[in-house]
Amino acid sequence: MYTHYSLFTFFFLLPTLISAHLVEVPAGKKDCYFEDLHKHDKMTVTYQVGEGGHLDIDFWLSDPSGTVLGKQIRQSTGSISITAEKDGRHEYCFSNQMSAIADKMVSFNVHGVIYVGGDADVVAPIEREIRSLAAGLTSVKDEQEYIVVRERTHRNTAESTNARVKWWSVLQAIVLFSVVAWQVYYLKSFFEVKRVI
Template sequence: MIEVVAGKKECFFEDLHVNDKMTVTYQVGGGGHLDIDFWLADPDNKALAKQIKQSTGTASVTAEMDGRHEYCFSNMMSAISDKIISFNVHGVIYVGEDADVVAPVEREIRSLANGLTAVKDEQEYIVVREKIHRNTAESTNTRVKWWSILQAGVLFAVVGWQVMYLKSFFEVKRVI
């Protein structure tokens, strides 16, 4: 998890070789409208993925050249609110699938490792979503509480005014 300050961007790098695979998944956990700009670029600064004002996203890339690949989270569009981002980077180093080199057991282990990674990502996504929903529920609860207090205050004021007004009808007025 990182915090991206309003009006700033945070960039990270991964060194990849040809045919290496990398996947970046992210989700905005707090701040503003829960949106962020994201992009992924190759060593020549050519955009491989770009997502504007998204609350969650995934970008996968297979490296076409050796070098440092950059991915950034930008909060430049916000002048006030900082954003909290939860993200995961998964890299798969390319290994040929030659029948002589990779045993069936090794292939199965790789498959299980990929499945385990997917389950871990899903759990982290659920944790962030639960946090967002809990914050929304607490905010709604606070608003309902203050609205109820305001209604009770208005009710007592109206009742007090009605009692005073009706009391004036029953006062005896003497003329001398």
């Protein structure tokens, strides 16, 4: 009976917030998002820059009063976790203001746990295992999305390199045939007998 009540409490009083996004941050701009949290709610934001420039971006997370809770400068990937100290709108921003021409593609995930006091302090072993499993699944999901972004970045690099090699080969062939044609023409004119009439 206690186990069923604990599971009921876990699934209805401790919902998990999970969302994933892919956004483009234009050069010289910043994109900001927010989450409404209550005191003791937990939130984690992980991000990965997939395309653009040097694959870096500025990121920060602030509380409702504007106090910066975490900041990362010119990183290609990162994660910030917080536990809300006050109720209100917590804002997180991706800034590409350091770049004048390169837009950045950023993939990010937001996940967290809504805190519930009272009976939630008494945790049954099955609840502890479920929480541990949920945290592990979230970690695996983040790692999988990181791998997908890296694979896309490497594929783009390989395709770009392939295109450059192809066009360099075409240019070399054009130069080679041009030199051969010029040499044939020059040698032909060198051995021509000029007659004076």
